Amino acid sequence: MSYSLPLTRTEAIVRHLREEIVTGRLAPGTVIKDAELAERLGVSITPVREAIVLLSAEGLIDISPNRTRRVTDVSQKNALELIDVMCVLACAGVEWGVPNLADADLARMRQRLDELLAGLRSGDVGAATSAGADFSTIMISASGNRELQTHVDLVVTRMRRLLGLTPESSHWRPWIDGYTEVLALLEQGDPQAAIARYRQIYAEVRADLESGQAAAQGLEAARPDPLR
Numbered sequence: 001m002s003y004s005l006p007l008t009r010t011e012a013i014v015r016h017l018r019e020e021i022v023t024g025r026l027a028p029g030t031v032i033k034d035a036e037l038a039e040r041l042g043v044s045i046t047p048v049r050e051a052i053v054l055l056s057a058e059g060l061i062d063i064s065p066n067r068t069r070r071v072t073d074v075s076q077k078n079a080l081e082l083i084d085v086m087c088v089l090a091c092a093g094v095e096w097g098v099p100n101l102a103d104a105d106l107a108r109m110r111q112r113l114d115e116l117l118a119g120l121r122s123g124d125v126g127a128a129t130s131a132g133a134d135f136s137t138i139m140i141s142a143s144g145n146r147e148l149q150t151h152v153d154l155v156v157t158r159m160r161r162l163l164g165l166t167p168e169s170s171h172w173r174p175w176i177d178g179y180t181e182v183l184a185l186l187e188q189g190d191p192q193a194a195i196a197r198y199r200q201i202y203a204e205v206r207a208d209l210e211s212g213q214a215a216a217q218g219l220e221a222a223r224p225d226p227l228r
Contacts, residue, residue, distance in 0.1 A: 008047075009047040010047040013041060013043065013047055013048060013050075016041065017051060017055055018058070019126075021061075021071055023126070028072065028073045029070055030070060030071040032070065032071065034048050058154055058157060058158065059072060059154075059158050060157070076209065079209055080206060082155060083209065086152070086155045087199070087202035087206075089148060089151055090136055090152055090202075091198065093139065093140030093143050093145065094136065094195055096140075097141065097143035098191045098194060099191060100143070100144070101139065101186065105138050105139075106183065106186055106187060109135055109138050109183050109186075112138070113135055113179050113180065113183060116131040116175075117176070119131060128172075132179070133156045135179050136152075137153075140152060171205065171208060171209075173208075174201050175201060178198065182197050182198050
């Protein structure tokens, strides 16, 4: 008989705050005050402080030298660096895991892809993001390297926040097209092509982010200088 252990109070607070940060309910730069947060959540200060330390390790909360805690600021540079790290970790896991995939794994990947698309159609970004992450997780988990999966999970959490995904976001397109083609190649029995196509997803996402940065810089440069 399988069962899930209940969350500790600290784990529950971590999950709650992580979701608030990732979804933007706690905006970048927001100061986190232990006592106020504990009162809002109806808990003692100790698990709140423990949760903040854990979220700091995930890169979601910054703790300054004077002990001020703030939700980590978002920047284009952060996102690009994170894409590069994600590519290294996830692509290694996929390369190691794909040879071990079974038909049941491919069926689960098909289900996750369908759930991703259904989530976007219904406007449920959380469900879409979770399904998309699981699509890759199935391949990475097949590698048998749990340590790698742990690090990938941390990066995925930060990616959700840094990309600022909405149901209408253009950032979904590389993942949707890439996942669709990766799965098709695996079902056709071409694992090497599937691995190469998966790696290409990250190149496309990075190019998408860079083009967005260039467009933003262009708009900034086009603004009239009020001092002229």
